[in-house]
Amino acid sequence: MASSRQVAEMSDNAKAFDSRMIAPALLDWYDRHARDLPWRTGPEALRNGVRPDPYRVWLSEVMLQQTTVAAVKSYYRRFTVTWPTVESLAAAADDDVMAAWAGLGYYSRARNLIAAARKVAEASGFPGNAEGLRALPGVGEYTSNAIAAIAYGEAVPVVDGNVERVVSRLLALAEPVKSAKSLIRETVAAMTPLDRPGDFAQAMMDLGATICTPKRPACVLCPINDRCTAFLAGPDPATLPVKAPKKERPSRLAAAFVAERATDGAVLLVRRPPSGLLGGMAGPYVTEFSSKKDGATGEGAAPFSADWVDCGTAEHGFTHFLLTLEVMWAQTPHGADLPPGAFWCPRERLAGEALPTVMRKAIAAAIPDAFNSGKI
Ligand code: SF4
The missing domain is CATH 1.10.340.30 (Hypothetical protein; domain 2)
Structure with missing residues (x-):
């Protein structure tokens, strides 16, 4: 005031x-x-x-x-x-x-x-x-x-x-x-x-x-x-303008599970619900990141059991919070029970998919050549 x-x-x-x-x-x-x-x-x-x-x-x-x-x-x-x-x-x-x-x-x-x-x-x-x-x-x-x-x-x-x-x-x-x-x-x-x-x-x-x-x-x-x-x-x-005291952006944590089909390298994507953050956009299966730094991570949060490999983290800054995604990768086992709304995206179509930057970062952390050109 x-x-x-x-x-x-x-x-x-x-x-x-x-x-x-x-x-x-x-x-x-x-x-x-x-x-x-x-x-x-x-x-x-x-x-x-x-x-x-x-x-x-x-x-x-x-x-x-x-x-x-x-x-x-x-x-x-x-x-x-x-x-x-x-x-x-x-x-x-x-x-x-x-x-x-x-x-x-x-x-x-x-x-x-x-x-x-x-x-x-x-x-x-x-x-x-x-x-x-x-x-x-x-x-x-x-x-x-x-x-x-x-x-x-x-x-x-x-x-x-x-x-x-x-x-x-x-x-x-x-x-x-x-x-x-x-x-x-x-x-x-x-x-x-x-x-x-x-x-x-x-x-x-x-x-x-x-x-x-x-x-x-x-x-x-x-x-x-x-x-x-x-x-x-x-x-x-x-x-000028005089700066208002800055509020620190909170940090949040979640996990992204990047699943790849063994036969042809297609990547499993899930379309997000139409409303809310990144609504309607596709990405690998991710756990909720609406919580503070207590998001579900680790193999226990995976959508199905597989030999998940820890690929490190991907970070992304949203306007109101900073997100750290723990990225896991696995080849999908035959007969895996896929999450609702999931679909296989052929590798060559990945770059043209409606993938927000944070999801591209997660996929690239798991599959470095996923976007060929190397651009995220
Ligand atoms: S309007 Fe901006 S650029 Fe122009 S004199 Fe004032 S401060 Fe300088």
């Missing part, structure tokens, strides 16, 4: 800050320096009458949630080549979409993507404003506002982590972002121009990604440095 002195400081900086002067300078900079992104309709194209496609804006925004631009580019291209319209995505098999998403993480996004595409196809089009968009699965305030601003030119505030950082510096906020959310939102709303709100949103994103970066902001190159409280009066912009 902010102290009363800090709240007073925050509101003083916010009052002294003239939000109307930001958009013209930023848009002028964006016209010259906008990043060329596969999903973006740049300022030049917009001036020539090209309209952004809400499907592509939505798809890119969902992919970009918690994921970097560099990681998203190839996935975005693959998705738009395979499913060029929302109708084609709606008609796709769930497994194909999940397999195409594999490796991008946060798999609930892929499940929501399928559900939202079907809702949009049923309604014969995307909702036409931010409020309507918010009713789609997986679309929260940030995503709905980003789509509405970029695709429809609706003047709504678009606030992601980059924008929070930029505004924290513009106002020299003495508080962590978490305590200043509504002030940041109000500031962005006041800065957002009625004309070109989509370009303004993307200009803020570009500024945060290329100039007002987390560690070493390039303030001398910044088009709005003459309005920036932190740059003009301190503290050092690189020290």
Whole structure:
């Protein structure tokens, strides 16, 4: 919680800050320096009458949630080549979409993507404003506002982590972002121009990604440095936003049992239930990892008895906990009683399966050449 002195400081900086002067300078900079992104309709194209496609804006925004631009580019291209319209995505098999998403993480996004595409196809089009968009699965305030601003030119505030950082510096906020959310939102709303709100949103994103970066902001190159409280009066912009005290991520432990068919090297996979962590994704049989560091491991937790060999551990960091998987391997004995939902995946199809990174790590720990290219 902010102290009363800090709240007073925050509101003083916010009052002294003239939000109307930001958009013209930023848009002028964006016209010259906008990043060329596969999903973006740049300022030049917009001036020539090209309209952004809400499907592509939505798809890119969902992919970009918690994921970097560099990681998203190839996935975005693959998705738009395979499913060029929302109708084609709606008609796709769930497994194909999940397999195409594999490796991008946060798999609930892929499940929501399928559900939202079907809702949009049923309604014969995307909702036409931010409020309507918010009713789609997986679309929260940030995503709905980003789509509405970029695709429809609706003047709504678009606030992601980059924008929070930029505004924290513009106002020299003495508080962590978490305590200043509504002030940041109000500031962005006041800065957002009625004309070109989509370009303004993307200009803020570009500024945060290329100039007002987390560690070493390039303030001398910044088009709005003459309005920036932190740059003009301190503290050092690189020290903002103020960090909230960090909570340590808990550790959890579980076991992965990688079973291989003796005759052809096929790997036994089990599809996880549709909801919950990694829902709908496949992987080797693993014990529960919802518990703290007391997950069931060792041969006693195996799905069937075999000569299980201990292959060491695979580690993976989820947002809320760190997982250590104790990895076991065995050739499946004839007539083994396979766990429910299990299926044999031929070795050559393994790389194309909807396998989340943690499951790939477990398989690679047991069968080092499982993915041939060596890439996980
Ligand atoms: S002057 Fe520096 S800190 Fe301020 S907005 Fe620009 S890059 Fe960020």
